[in-house]
Amino acid sequence: MVTQNLEAISVSKHGEYVWIRSHNYHYAKRFMYFPLVGAEFAKACLSFPVLFMRDDSEQLFPVALLGLKEDNNLFVNPQGQWVGDYIPAQLRTYPFRIARTASDDKMVLCFDPDSALVMPEKLARGEKYSRIFDQEGNLSPDMKNLLHFYEQTDHNRRVTYAACKVLSEMNLFMEWDLKVQDKANGVPIVIKGFYRIDEAALEALPLEQLADLKNRGILTFIYSHLISTNLIERLEKMLEHQGRQEAAAQQVEDVDLDVLFGEDDDMLKF
Structure with a gap:
């Protein structure tokens, strides 16, 4: 499961803090997978595989x-x-x-203290x-809008976990x-x-259970998940493309300019 350090937000400690509105997703580069809730399945299943994992309590939950x-x-x-849809x-x-x-069991808004996106306002010039x-x-x-979003997400997360529990009880997971x-x-x-x-x-399953x-x-x-499993091949192609890009970049870094131009070459003299 995706984990990170979390620090609860409080006015006494973070009264002068701000949230930098990042325009890139460099911070997401380290996530090989990331949790989803059921409300996301309809769109997520068209972009990447939606699979399931066990959390610390052995409960199954969906991930992208x-x-x-x-x-x-x-x-x-x-x-x-971000290169996906x-x-x-x-x-x-x-x-x-x-x-x-x-x-x-109250909800508390937290943030990742290792992130550079939350800081005192005086440092955010x-x-x-x-x-x-x-x-x-x-x-x-x-x-407040963010907290409302998380309240909705938390509700949907509970619904999603309940659905996964039903599927587990029916022995439908494998x-x-x-x-x-890694073709590259x-x-x-x-x-x-x-x-x-x-x-x-x-x-x-008997028809009454399907109903x-x-x-x-x-x-x-279920069907959104099953459709998405066909996208494993897309990830293989993306990995191959990434590997070829990295190899090409490494070749450029490895070029010896003295060998390329020659130490005695007059071409670059002014």
Whole structure:
């Protein structure tokens, strides 16, 4: 599961802090996969594989598969631009996250303190930013909108987990070791830890159980996932393209200018 350090936002500590509105996704380059909620499936399934993983409590949850190697998101190019059609919702609001308190299960707005996108206002010269708190110590309008978004996301996350629990109880998940090719380097890659819907088990369900899944809206959830698994090949092609770009860049770096031009060449003398 994607994890990161989180620090709770408070007016006493972050009253003068701002959120830098980044125009690139360099920060997302390290995410090989990223959590999704069910409301995203319809768009996400057309852009990248939607698979499942186990969290720390062994509960299955959906993720967007964004790469085939650790710390390598194929959807972020060297300039930090996102090259896909859909961006996972919570990546768009990085470095913020919602956490729940252990004592009373309340939602707390947090941020990744390792990010360079949240800082004191006095250090944000020349940057486009939004204040976290207003002059009265209340969340700014932008942050209130962000909190509302996370409230909706948290609700949908609970619905999504409930759907995954139903599918688990029906024994519809199967482990899926991805076997792909790094064609640029000519080596196979095996990625473990992912799950998918067992299509044979799904087809064997009694009609009343299929109808129940349909009535709960889970059948659409399933089909979006199954459609998306065909995009594994797209990731292989993206990895091959990335490998060839890196090899070409390395060749340029390895050029010895003295050998290329010759130490005694008069061509570059003025």
